[in-house]
Each structure stands twice: as structure tokens, then as C-alpha cells.
Amino acid sequence: MLHLHNTLTGNKDRFEPLVPGRVRMYVCGVTVYDYCHIGHARSALVFDVLRRYLEYSGFVVEFAKNFTDVDDKIIKRAHEQGVGCDHITDKYIQAYYEDMEKLGVGRATVEPRATEHIVDIVGLVEKLLKKGMAYRVDGDVYFQVDRYPGYGRLSKRNLDDLQAGARVDVDQRKRQPMDFALWKSSKPGEPSWDSPWGPGRPGWHIECSAMAMRHLGETFDIHGGGMDLIFPHHENEIAQSCGATGKEFARYWVHNGFVQINQEKMSKSLDNFFTIREIFSASEWPESITGEMLRYFLLTTHYRSPLDFSDQSVRESKGALNGFYDLFERLNEPAPNRGTADGSMRVVMTRTREAFAEAMDDDLNTPNAVAVLQKLRGESNKAIESGLSSKMRHAVRQEFRALGAVLGLLQPDSWQFKPQFQSVSPDERGEKTTPLSEADIAGKIAARLEAKKAKNYSLADQLRAELASHGITIEDRPDGTSRWKR
């Protein structure tokens, strides 16, 4: 039974959807005015895994993830570049899809955009005005925070605390400093839509309420996003949604922790962020492998803990994944019809499945889930040593595939990949390496096998050293052939 840490209650709550067998979840996506960084990747990945695990557990999942495509930063960027807002948002939505595909993050069931829901937004604002929870000032509409008695229940703050700590100049037209804009009148040159209050555009928080209600209903199961959204964004969503409907909005609030650089939050102002595409283009590994390395790295820390990003730790994920793919190679090798370890392996696989679910049920403990897979790897290698039939080898590979799929890992048949030769970076000893074609590699390997056959080991070792200087490792098989990897 899945338990999720619920920010609303502060506890790990047993997860039970409102409608049995069906989960409705909404996740705050990105504001599309720039490329995504590794922090966005983490958030997207966490909810991608949550969705995968819910589906693995047998739920039908309706998953909505929005794009915020009207916003001050977008307008600013468009003005700077002398282009329309559409140009900016189209470009970065496209980039988002490209980045997420490299990370293996699947598409949501619906991916609504704020600008496509103006009618819903206007309707919601009207409802709040009618109920006396919002007020008009010139062409703007504000939500009046003290009209919603539960304000602060998500972020565990009260209005007095918030006002004492306010660091921003308060708009004097507001009745309360914490009141927030539902609708903003547009200045010339800004995107605008007609409304009962004149031409304008939606405030930031209202879009998520409107879109979630449109696609998932007034009350739904899970609402997610980064921890920095707890206040004010999600607090405001709750106030305006519950204020409008009189019903609970989302039942479980799930928030992921930050990615940090040297123990500090990644942010634009500190200029310490890495975009997803930067990481991929700087990687010496092929895209599919870089994607899996990153995914493994991000999932080996619990989603609510801070995670320190470094090249070093991502590289270390490569070492950990190598072990799996080396095992898969062995599982593919010819094997007898019966193996002495077949029976015990069956038991191991059953236990593995249970332990995996137990880890994931515990608030999506992916580091533990990965540890379970690592244990299965060890057990599988031992079983191969003592004798595992080809049928069981196939079953073991399927088990890795099935559990790996929940994490989005271990799907390729092999890591015998085509390396990228274009730009090989200097290796760690500082030696310059030169590009090596695949034909060169094959040639050297063939030459080395010849030398070995002739027992000319010094030549064979020299050829192996040459390949090693290009980061290529040779592995001699018992059948007299050699395979290689980077």
C-alpha cells in the first residue's frame, strides 16, 4: 500500500484515491521562457516515476501537467528579443519536450496551457468576486486572503507571521499585504484578453486552479511540484480553489527537494545552474547513456532530500549502471537447459518484487528500490556462477526490465553502443586523445586477437593499451572472441 508524504498533513499518509482504481494528479510544470535546468529535470522525473509506479500498481492515472505561457518573465524576454510571446513560448515548449525525451520523461495525459484556458480562468475569478472573496481595483482583481479562513494551512504559517516578514513593497491599493492578483490589467504591448474588468491577463496562481478543475474536477487526488511552490503558489491555489468551490481541492500535496550546487540552491541569481542540454552536450557518452546516468543519479537520492549535483557524481552513476549491463551480457550468453540455481533464483525474484514494492510504497523510496535491484544483480551473478538455465536467464532479464521500467531504467538490451567520436575530451591523466573510428577499433581488436593467437603477448598488450588510451576497455570472452566498451 503506497504511502506518500503529504505536505498538507505533514505526515506520510496512506494513499487512497477518491475513486477506487483511478488516480487524478496535477503537477506544476514550467514557465516557458528559458531552457530547463537540472532542477526542472528532477521535478519532472519524480512525478514521472510516481505516475509510472501508480500505473505499475494497477491504477489508471489521469495526469495533468501545465505550461505557464503567460507571465512577466515571458513578456520581458519577448520585448528584449523583439519578438512575440508566442515565439518565445513555442520555442521553449519544444525545447522542453526535447529535453524530457532525452531523460525518458513521458508525456502527461493532458498538458494544458494557461492561454488556452482564459474562459475557465475568467469564470473562476467571477465566482470569487460573487462570493465576496475577491475585489476589483481599477482593471485588476485581487484575492482577499483573510476571507479564506484556512489560509496558511499548507505552508504552516499564519497571516501575522507573513506580514511581519514581508520584504516587498506593498501595493497600496491592496486591502491586505498578502492579497494576490487574480487578474491583471494589461499595459500596451502586453498580451491581453477581454474580460468583465477590461482587457487583461491572468495572475500566476489562478491558472493552475482553473486548469486542474477543468481537467481533473474540483477535487482530485495528488498535486505536485517543487518545494519552492508551497508558498505562495500552492497556498494561494488552495485559498482560491476551496474558496470558490467550498470543497477540498487536492487531497495529497507532494513536493520535491532542490538540486544544489556546492550545498547551495541552484538559481539564476547565483549563476550556478546547469541546463539539461548543457549537460548532454558536455557528456562524452552517447545521449541514451547520458540520459540513463542522469536518471540513475537523480533517483539515488530520495525525492524530498536536497541533492548536490556534480559531474563527479553523475559519472559515478555510470559505474553503477555498468554492472547491470555487464550482467545482461552474461544473461544473453548460451546456457544449459537446466541449472542448479534455477529454483533458488525463482525465490529470489519473488522476494525482489516484494522488496521493490515495499521500498516504493514507502513514500517513493527510490534509493532503496535501486538497492533492491543491486541486490538482485549480485544474486544473479552468483546464480550464473553456480549454473542458471537459459530459460531462467531470460526470466531474470525480464524481471530487471519490468522493475527497471518503473524507474525508467535498464530497458536497452545492451550497452554495446555506438560511441560518439566527434569530440573526445582529454582523459583524466590530462593526455590528449584523438578521435578513433569504429573501423580503427575493430581493426585493432582483430590485430590483437591475431597477436594473441601467435602468443605475441607484448604486441597484444600494446594494442590493448592503445585502445585504453582512448577510453576503450577490452573484454576477452571464453569462446576466444573479444568485446569492447567505453
Add this chain to the structure above:
RNA sequence: GGCGCCGUACCCAAGUGGCUAAGGGAGCAGUCUGCAAAACUGCGAUGCGGCGGUUCGAACCCGCCCGGCGCCUCCA
């Protein structure tokens, strides 16, 4: 000022009251191999930031202290 989080081996990272403190990476030794690689076997924290306290029993609960961080403003 308010709210909150983190500190576990060389590195990453689970564990949050009771079996020998998971797992991975790196390292060392051994088996195998022409030598390697891979695999297997073994080694590796008498201790979980520090000091007190509660308890039959604490990394886990409480208090204080030290160190680091986040939110309270746009932010995944």
C-alpha cells in the same frame, strides 16, 4: 523576526527505538585469466556533527550547542 530542513565510512546514500548500521562507487587482498577485463570471495563505520537527558535498550525520542541550507519575493 517567523516557519522549516540537513549533518551516517574516502565519496554517494538508505535506515528514524531492539537481529551482525542496507546498497552503490572508489580502494585493498584472493580465485579465475598469458596478462587484463568481467565475475566471485574476503577486508572496510564498536559507531551515525558535539554534549547532556529519557529508556532495560537510541543514529533514531527530548534539550542545548556546533556546522550547513531552504522558504517567508519570481523560482522545480
